[in-house]
Amino acid sequence: MVESKTAWKRIVARALAAYIAEKGQDCAPPDPESVVLERPPKPELGDFGFPMFPYARLLRASPQAVATALAAIIARDPESHGRGEARAEGPYLNVRVARAAESARVLAAVADPTWGRTTSQAGHKVLIEFSSPNTNKPLHLGHLRNNALGESLSRILRAAGAEVRKVNHLNDRGINICRSMLAYLRYGEGRSPEDEGLKGDHFVGKYYVLFNKLKAEDPTAEVAAQELVRRWESGDPEIRALQERMNAWTFEGLKATYARTGISFDAYDFETETYEIGREEVLKGLARGVFYREGDGSIQIDLEDVGLDKKVLLRKDGTSIYITQDIGTAIRRHESWPYDRVVYVVGNEQQYHFKVLFEVLKRLGFDWARDLHHLSYGMVNLPSGRMKTREGTIVDADDLVDEVAAMAAAEIEAKGREESAGSVKEIAEKIALGALHYFLLHVAPVKDILYDPAASLSFTGDTGPYIQYMGARAASILRKHAAGEGNAVKGRADPALLEGDAEWGLVKLIAELPERIDQAAASMEPSVMAGYAHDLAAAFSAWYRDNPVLNCPDPNLAATRLELVRAVRRNLELASQLVCIPVLESM
């Protein structure tokens, strides 16, 4: 369809040039690229339309007149003959594509192994940093959004041809883990997660919560935690060993959650190994005059000329801070894997931090610093308000998946689908992931999400399970055909039979996949893919209800429709994978 669009732009541009010559106007013919193509509001008006307003003034004629004249010229253009028909409708020139030929092209393209891969991001090396949790507690609902965004964007960029490296930067040092450690020293009695029957991250998180109890009993607890940080930094072997042990527990737990939710990384960066590496770069920047030393000895940068403030990059005692580490990490990563773009998937509360970081890297003169992005996303709120560990309103990621999976299992049983579903537990888990990931990704990242458990657990309407269901229905038809059922086995597919409005609408939607991938990649918005999956599922659902496939009396039409089902299934699989919705054969 992309090819068809560019062809029509070319045809229209040529017709405009002919019209200009015909009228003897003294103006430059438009470049085909600049011709505005849009989709008419109703399919009856054509497959795409060209507004004539821009040319009306240029040609000193009404847009209606221009449209009429162009339609006549295009009717004589040999290139248009095989491609369809252009018609003047008011101030618009509307094109109806030759359906049989286009359908044949589309079905052939979908059957090709390379379908679903584009080249719009080819040549780019993109580093995506996401998840990046603290190691003092398990993942929560906010992480699920972060993970889904990072994983989905990675898949989308790869589909668009980019080389992608997924990195998780674990914050495994500092005051929070030390609080867990202190509480563990006080209450843990040397127990391990196995002893308490807990997942490692939940185990460590339990002690983080217990720190509050400790603080209530002992007002010096906060000071004691600070002391642990200090001892860790000075290399106290006992503290180092304890932190390592607790971090390992959490890390194991986190990895289990990632595995369960289909999230993976190409590399892990540990803050315990990276937290000092920016100092050198800051000193280099100081030497080159990019930064300056304040009277108190701290090293700073003045960004007031770009609307930011003065920012400290190295403390007066010479130690590094958060931004120092990010500067160092970016440089170090580029040395080992020379990217041309970085995407940091981090909540929108850190927008200012990333503005400063990007500006600093730019001023240090790195050419790759021109393509740094903060994929900023909104809070996931509960009806009762913002999530906070201390208020106990936090939604634990594992618990949430468990809860949704239990609901899905109950639904399978309520429908009496246990037998056809196979393993209820396994299918329920996949449905839960589909529900959650769709819920988290179908909304634009900038928006805050009000997490309504009831709505996310509902499997009707604009949801992941709906998409999974339509995929399963398509798979079911294909399965029956493979088993020799239906009339399609007796017929031969002929795309020329796909000329009805209902089929044509589906063909067009199927053909849109590559454009939607490119759009999602360019705008870094997984919601584009989520929306596409839903649109396609809905269109398929409406179509196959009224158009029998296996039961179609005409064997050739049956075989042709079957090809359409195959294409829908393929696209649903591809789109689902891009937004981390598990694909199901049956549910």
Added chain:
RNA sequence: GAGGCAAUAGCUCAGCUGGAUAGAGCAUCAGAUUGCGGAUCUGAAGGUCGGAGGUUCGAAUCCUCUUUGCCUCACCA
């Protein structure tokens, strides 16, 4: 106080580079099953796109002002 982001149907959200009558889902109402899986489908109703100006042949979309909400403005991360 300064900066950033948001505001579209009762609710949750789409709306691509400005284009034809602003679209889905939920909820509401009315229908559809001797049928390839009803976790479905069809239809109705529901909107002065927060407000006011401006640019344009044409604005939900761009500009200015304004209202409301969220987030930032650490030698924390």
